Amino acid sequence: MEYIKNIREKCPLIHFITNYVTVNDVANAALAIGGSPIMTDEILDAPDMQNICNALVINTGTLNKNTVESMIASGKRANELGHVVVLDPCGAGATPYRNEVIRKLMDEVKFDCIKGNISEIKALANVSSKTNGVDASDADQATRENLKDVFKFAKELSKATGAVIAITGVIDVIADSKNAYTTDNGCREMRAITGTGCMTAGVIAASLVANPSDKLKAVTAGVVALGLAGELAKEYAKGTGTLHIGLIDELSNMDDIKLEKGAKIERFEI
Amino acid sequence: MEYIKNIREKCPLIHFITNYVTVNDVANAALAIGGSPIMTDEILDAPDMQNICNALVINTGTLNKNTVESMIASGKRANELGHVVVLDPCGAGATPYRNEVIRKLMDEVKFDCIKGNISEIKALANVSSKTNGVDASDADQATRENLKDVFKFAKELSKATGAVIAITGVIDVIADSKNAYTTDNGCREMRAITGTGCMTAGVIAASLVANPSDKLKAVTAGVVALGLAGELAKEYAKGTGTLHIGLIDELSNMDDIKLEKGAKIERFEI
Amino acid sequence: MEYIKNIREKCPLIHFITNYVTVNDVANAALAIGGSPIMTDEILDAPDMQNICNALVINTGTLNKNTVESMIASGKRANELGHVVVLDPCGAGATPYRNEVIRKLMDEVKFDCIKGNISEIKALANVSSKTNGVDASDADQATRENLKDVFKFAKELSKATGAVIAITGVIDVIADSKNAYTTDNGCREMRAITGTGCMTAGVIAASLVANPSDKLKAVTAGVVALGLAGELAKEYAKGTGTLHIGLIDELSNMDDIKLEKGAKIERFEI
Numbered sequence: 001m002e003y004i005k006n007i008r009e010k011c012p013l014i015h016f017i018t019n020y021v022t023v024n025d026v027a028n029a030a031l032a033i034g035g036s037p038i039m040t041d042e043i044l045d046a047p048d049m050q051n052i053c054n055a056l057v058i059n060t061g062t063l064n065k066n067t068v069e070s071m072i073a074s075g076k077r078a079n080e081l082g083h084v085v086v087l088d089p090c091g092a093g094a095t096p097y098r099n100e101v102i103r104k105l106m107d108e109v110k111f112d113c114i115k116g117n118i119s120e121i122k123a124l125a126n127v128s129s130k131t132n133g134v135d136a137s138d139a140d141q142a143t144r145e146n147l148k149d150v151f152k153f154a155k156e157l158s159k160a161t162g163a164v165i166a167i168t169g170v171i172d173v174i175a176d177s178k179n180a181y182t183t184d185n186g187c188r189e190m191r192a193i194t195g196t197g198c199m200t201a202g203v204i205a206a207s208l209v210a211n212p213s214d215k216l217k218a219v220t221a222g223v224v225a226l227g228l229a230g231e232l233a234k235e236y237a238k239g240t241g242t243l244h245i246g247l248i249d250e251l252s253n254m255d256d257i258k259l260e261k262g263a264k265i266e267r268f269e270i
Numbered sequence: 271m272e273y274i275k276n277i278r279e280k281c282p283l284i285h286f287i288t289n290y291v292t293v294n295d296v297a298n299a300a301l302a303i304g305g306s307p308i309m310t311d312e313i314l315d316a317p318d319m320q321n322i323c324n325a326l327v328i329n330t331g332t333l334n335k336n337t338v339e340s341m342i343a344s345g346k347r348a349n350e351l352g353h354v355v356v357l358d359p360c361g362a363g364a365t366p367y368r369n370e371v372i373r374k375l376m377d378e379v380k381f382d383c384i385k386g387n388i389s390e391i392k393a394l395a396n397v398s399s400k401t402n403g404v405d406a407s408d409a410d411q412a413t414r415e416n417l418k419d420v421f422k423f424a425k426e427l428s429k430a431t432g433a434v435i436a437i438t439g440v441i442d443v444i445a446d447s448k449n450a451y452t453t454d455n456g457c458r459e460m461r462a463i464t465g466t467g468c469m470t471a472g473v474i475a476a477s478l479v480a481n482p483s484d485k486l487k488a489v490t491a492g493v494v495a496l497g498l499a500g501e502l503a504k505e506y507a508k509g510t511g512t513l514h515i516g517l518i519d520e521l522s523n524m525d526d527i528k529l530e531k532g533a534k535i536e537r538f539e540i
Numbered sequence: 541m542e543y544i545k546n547i548r549e550k551c552p553l554i555h556f557i558t559n560y561v562t563v564n565d566v567a568n569a570a571l572a573i574g575g576s577p578i579m580t581d582e583i584l585d586a587p588d589m590q591n592i593c594n595a596l597v598i599n600t601g602t603l604n605k606n607t608v609e610s611m612i613a614s615g616k617r618a619n620e621l622g623h624v625v626v627l628d629p630c631g632a633g634a635t636p637y638r639n640e641v642i643r644k645l646m647d648e649v650k651f652d653c654i655k656g657n658i659s660e661i662k663a664l665a666n667v668s669s670k671t672n673g674v675d676a677s678d679a680d681q682a683t684r685e686n687l688k689d690v691f692k693f694a695k696e697l698s699k700a701t702g703a704v705i706a707i708t709g710v711i712d713v714i715a716d717s718k719n720a721y722t723t724d725n726g727c728r729e730m731r732a733i734t735g736t737g738c739m740t741a742g743v744i745a746a747s748l749v750a751n752p753s754d755k756l757k758a759v760t761a762g763v764v765a766l767g768l769a770g771e772l773a774k775e776y777a778k779g780t781g782t783l784h785i786g787l788i789d790e791l792s793n794m795d796d797i798k799l800e801k802g803a804k805i806e807r808f809e810i
Contacts, residue, residue: 020290020560021567021579027291027464032510037464038361039291042334048365064582064606066334091578095588192792194567194577239789240572249509252462290560297561297734302780307734308631309561312604318635336604519779522732 003211003221004256008034012209014202015053015078017041017071019061019090022195025248026059029199032251033225035206046070047077055083055205058109059198060101061090068101075109084208087111087163088201093123103127106161112208113219114157115166115201118142118150121157131160141169142182151180151270164219166204168197172227174220175270181220184264185227187234193244200226203251220265225254228262273481273491274526278304282479284472285323285348287311287341289331289360292465295518296329299469302521303495305476316340317347325353325475328379329468330371331360338371345379354478357381357433358471363393373397376431382478383489384427385436385471388412388420391427401430411439412452421450421540434489436474438467442497444490445540451490454534455497457504463514470496473521490535495524498532543751543761544796548574552749554742555593555618557581557611559601559630562735565788566599569739572791573765575746586610587617595623595745598649599738600641601630608641615649624748627651627703628741633663643667646701652748653759654697655706655741658682658690661697671700681709682722691720691810704759706744708737712767714760715810721760724804725767727774733784740766743791760805765794768802 013036018026023039030037038053040046043066050056056078058071078085087109092102106128114124122136137153139146154165154175167173172183190196204222211218226247233246283306288296293309300307308323310316313336320326326348328341348355357379362372376398384394392406407423409416424435424445437443442453460466474492481488496517503516553576558566563579570577578593580586583606590596596618598611618625627649632642646668654664662676677693679686694705694715707713712723730736744762751758766787773786 019579021563023291024294024464024564028510028514031462031464038364039289039332040361040365041332042367044335045333045365045367048367052364062579062581063585065584091580094578094592095580095585097582097584097588192571194564194571237789238793240568240792241785241788244568244788245511245515245785248511248514249507252510253508293561294564294734298780298784301732301734308634309559309602310631310635311602312637314605314637315603315635318637322634515781515785518781518784519777522780523778 001211001217002256003207003218004254004259006210007206010210011036012054012206013038013052014055014057014205015049015074016057016202017046017067017074018057018059018198021061022198025195026198026202028248029251030202030206032248033203033206033254037202041067041070043070043073047073050074050077050081050083053083054209057086057088057201057205058105059088059090059201060098063101071105072108075105079110084112084205085109086113086115086201086205088198089116089120089124092116092120099123099127103129106130111161111163112215113164113166113204114161115168115204118167118169121165121167125157131157134160142167142171142173151175151268154180155270164215166219166223168200172223174216174223176216178270179216180268180270182266183220183224183227185224186230189234189240189243190230192240196226196230221259224263224265225251225259228259229254271481271487272526273477273488274524274529276480277476280480281306282324282476283308283322284325284327284475285319285344286327286472287316287337287344288327288329288468291331292468295465296468296472298518299521300472300476302518303473303476303524307472311337311340313340313343317343320344320347320351320353323353324479327356327358327471327475328375329358329360329471330368333371341375342378345375349380354382354475355379356383356385356471356475358468359386359390359394362386362390369393369397373399376400381431381433382485383434383436383474384431385438385474388437388439391435391437395427401427404430412437412441412443421445421538424450425540434485436489436493438470442493444486444493446486448540449486450538450540452536453490453494453497455494456500459504459510459513460500462510466496466500491529494533494535495521495529498529499524541751541757542796543747543758544794544799546750547746550750551576552594552746553578553592554595554597554745555589555614556597556742557586557607557614558597558599558738561601562738565735566738566742568788569791570742570746572788573743573746573794577742581607581610583610583613587613590614590617590621590623593623594749597626597628597741597745598645599628599630599741600638603641612644612648615645619650624652624745625649626653626655626741626745628738629656629660629664632656632660639663639667643669646670651701651703652755653704653706653744654701655708655744658707658709661705661707665697671697674700682707682711682713691715691808694720695810704755706759706763708740712763714756714763716756718810719756720808720810722806723760723764723767725764726770729774729780729783730770732780736766736770761799764803764805765791765799768799769794
């Protein structure tokens with residue numbers, strides 16, 4: 001498949017309602033992979049922005065009452081228009097308010113992909129009314145030993161929500177109701193840069209817009225692209241500052257040949 | 271002229287009400303060229319901040335009800351104090367709300383410079399009551415072929431608003447009611463970094479404060495400085511991450527000798 | 541002492557209510573030194589976030605009515621829980637609103653450390669009801685000549701507030717009611733990067749959590765770490781862009797051997 005080529009040709013316009021911590025990196029990562037980002041979170045503005053966009057990414061990192069209202073309204077508008085919608089439930093589980101917001105988002109918006117680390121995804125599964133009966137995995141992270149458990153959890157969550165579930169960690173698990181991919185890309189040092197998860201959500205959205213025929217593969221390509229960019233940057237980075245900048249460089253130079261060559265993925269029926 | 275030297279000597283204190291996507295770059299670009307940035311957008315705080323500043327830059331990128339109120343009140347205060355005021359109508363035309371905000375800003379604040387890409391500037395011309403009778407150009411961007419059309423549009427808009435009009439693109443057009451400069455500085459890759467336009471607005475403001483005798487030239491110097499910094503960084507950048515950082519490096523090392531040597535400008539009577 | 545080792549082992553979770561200009565650097569600096577940052581400023585969310593954190597940093601840079609409410613409520617919660625609380629009174633003195641906010645924060649929250657440049661610290665001393673009788677220093681910055689005057693001011697302010705006072709400048713002064721350190725680390729070029737002060741506050745918070753036995757030394761270690769990182773980066777930086785990135789690299793590579801070797805500190809009884 002030509003995941004990256006398709007992104008660069010279609011240049012998806014992605015509307016982000018995202019946290020102010022990593023927003024600059026999110027925008028630059030979206031541009032680097034060939035998309036076009038636009039950020040707005042005002043209720044009078046955000047839903048209308050969907051009219052000219054191809055996708056919406058909702059990230060709950062620095063949510064507030066006003067932006068939550070815009071997340072829901074924009075999500076509904078995106079659903080009406082059939083746009084790609086990605087949820088990054090950043091910080092889910094950390095506070096009662098975050099859980100309440102996640103519940104509302106899950107109730108009112110349909111997502112094409114839900115991406116988070118395992119504790120965020122478990123918190124989401126625990127609070128959403130859609131996910132009654134989904135047993136949150138006991139796993140604290142996906143390992144070779146507990147993969148079946150994580151697959152079962154992701155599969156049930158995907159069934160309940162209709163979304164591709166991307167659980168990021170040392171091993172990333174990307175699953176729908178039938179199949180899963182694991183990816184081993186990325187490097188330990190990436191955890192010491194803020195925003196790699198937020199950037200991944202944007203790259204996933206771009207990939208879903210440009211590669212609509214197989215959502216599971218499109219999400220997996222997005223997750224791999226980010227991880228691989230970090231790995232490549234790691235080779236010459238002198239610390240987390242240059243790793244951060246190198247990651248953007250590598251995303252901007254990413255192509256399908258590099259992606260295919262560098263992808264450490266495995267496919268499972270689940 | 272000693273545009274950059276004057277900025278570094280006067281160190282203009284610039285108040286920004288700007289979007290949270292590129293705000294860090296905007297601050298670092300203002301510092302790099304020799305200015306001093308301060309950001310605040312709370313209505314109880316922002317207008318008073320003008321008392322200690324030399325200029326105001328208003329950018330509508332991630333506007334909201336609260337910050338729009340601050341933009342207008344701070345703009346009026348800046349006008350009362352005779353400070354330089356620059357408008358970057360980021361995203362003008364994208365939604366009805368943005369157009370309404372642009373209309374209000376144009377009605378209530380007088381700008382020394384309005385800077386945007388051609389679609390933003392056309393949207394602004396279409397919504398402002400001040401610009402009745404200004405025929406928005408048909409051009410989608412300024413080219414060698416349609417320059418006269420773009421000049422005519424910019425000239426009328428400058429007459430109607432009293433502002434220097436800076437239309438950025440592959441060719442930048444900077445015009446007042448009598449004269450225009452075109453600049454060919456910059457590189458294609460800069461479009462894949464968010465914030466180059468936002469940074470330009472800040473550098474323009476610094477240049478206008480430090481070089482008040484000829485506003486058209488002062489704005490042109492600011493536009494050229496940004497473009498040239500990108501060109502110089504392009505020579506060694508390995509991707510959009512290092513281009514972004516190199517651009518700030520080059521701005522911090524910019525001087526009038528480099529500016530004069532590197533400027534690809536042409537002057538027109540219009 | 542093993543200041544940095546302790547931070548990397550304990551990985552303090554630090555809640556920041558901070559300005560949106562430098563927030564990305566603040567998060568990356570906290571990660572680079574071995575801490576873990578989380579940002580939230582919504583009143584329904586922020587106080588609860590203290591339940592899972594070790595520290596709170598309040599920075600008034602881009603304050604607004606909503607975030608000020610969260611600063612006070614989160615500060616009180618942090619105090620109840622016995623967490624480290626650091627105040628960075630960014631922009632104190634610039635407007636009446638900032639002074640009013642600083643007064644409220646000083647009235648309602650107890651701080652372990654207050655860090656700012658001398659004009660911010662003087663403004664804080666002037667507005668706080670706790671600091672009646674503290675004579676603000678006449679000094680515009682700490683120099684070898686006026687050190688005694690600055691020490692006296694910092695000592696009185698520390699007595700009145702119970703906080704370690706960190707006054708940053710060409711010479712940094714860190715003082716409690718009995719002792720002071722001066723540090724000569726850092727380089728002139730760091731003033732041309734936004735956010736070095738904001739990052740310092742986060743590194744101080746991490747150091748205070750991990751090194752609770754001697755607060756004065758813990759704060760000093762944080763101030764030195766930032767300055768030294770800048771110095772080391774200065775050796776190879778090509779401008780303020782690469783200085784900025786190099787500073788994060790150097791923080792991520794910092795250890796106690798480098799810190800001890802590079803620290804230019806002097807201790808005084810005051």
